[in-house]
Amino acid sequence: MDSSIKKKRARGRLSREMIEDAAFDVIETEGLAGFSMRKLASALGCEAMSIYHHFPSVAHLHEALVDRLVGALEMPDASLPWRQRMRIAIEDFRRIGRDHPAYAAFFVTYRMNSPTCLAWLNGIIGLFRDGGFDAELSARLFRAVGYYLMGAVLDENAGYAKGPSAVNTVSDEQLARDFPNVMAAGRFFGTAEFDKTFELGLDMLLDEMERLRDGADAGQLSGKV
Amino acid sequence: MDSSIKKKRARGRLSREMIEDAAFDVIETEGLAGFSMRKLASALGCEAMSIYHHFPSVAHLHEALVDRLVGALEMPDASLPWRQRMRIAIEDFRRIGRDHPAYAAFFVTYRMNSPTCLAWLNGIIGLFRDGGFDAELSARLFRAVGYYLMGAVLDENAGYAKGPSAVNTVSDEQLARDFPNVMAAGRFFGTAEFDKTFELGLDMLLDEMERLRDGADAGQLSGKV
């Protein structure tokens, strides 16, 4: 009987790393909402509760996943020009979303607080400081650029390109007739346009940051209302 | 016996509007994740399944909530200067987050497709067109500004200011010692700083859009890498 063989549990078979690997897989195949401990266990060939020996809760597992993604990030070479370092750091983060699209929505809204994540945050804020901004402006620019990046990663991986969340949808004919601006813009909302659109916004922010540093005294912007 | 009175169900007591009102309440008091049909029903003084007579699913209910929020938005007065119209439209959207903080995370990531929402989208994209941008640039700028706005609303309502999501947190002492940049920046991450930070990033984008329109031929940015 192979049922007896099946019962032979291999001890020490599971590990945090294995579980994390499987979790990334399950999340991408089942979607973020479709992920569950039982599905994860089934992917690992064990029972759900076995995972709890390695991670005391799903929250702890999620934290480990975020840590692994953020921990793999490296700070751009400090010898590069500042603008380029900034670009690289931002694109590195954005790439995580591309590599884990289903996880992106979770990842991007996760309020990091582990040593690994704080080290990365510290480096990124340091990058703003390296740009010549004081503590306050570094903090605010970090946030502002972060907003942009956060929104982009979210939209690129969980946004319109994946179809509407809405239950009641509108036909293409009605779209063309009643909402021509949306219709015309839709052409530039597809996956193929992501890079170009992202670059546009990113360049706007980078341009403005350089202007802010080089330019007007005390870092004032146009001041228009 | 008042139990007999209690049994007297008032017909037509529930309505879509009442249910929506209660849903907003429950979401704000219980949090987005804590919301459920059973809790909503209990807030309404009815059974969960009664709600299904008015909304065929939670998804339909959510759609109605988004529609109500978006439907209440108005386009800024067309006689105002363009930059001001843009600001107002953006701040109006942002205010929804402030008014429904717990719902913000859902609202902002919702892929709208109802007539009400499309009408609003159409107006906003039209606002970009009014700024003098062609269909392509309007689409891309709408997206880029949308990224920023999306990220801001998310962070302001579900972000760091609400405390970390992390299970394992780091002490203040360790923060000061090992992550000084984060420590120094933290001072500008609080709720009180939201407006100023948001304005900074928004002004950067608005400045750049005006430059893009008035300035260099074919709307080229600095072109630096």
Add this chain to the structure above:
DNA sequence: GCTTGACAGCTTACACTGTAAGGTTCATTT
């Protein structure tokens, strides 16, 4: 006034979730 049918709300049930509590098996140490 009585009947009828539709509507509004309720009851029950099912398949799913995270996880607390406690049971079992086995490699290692003594």
Add this chain to the structure above:
DNA sequence: AAATGAACCTTACAGTGTAAGCTGTCAAGC
């Protein structure tokens, strides 16, 4: 050989959205 403790499993519970079917109530037609 016995004991220990790590690794894994079983069972159970309170919660979720919602399908299916039931019941009470009201308005309209006779």
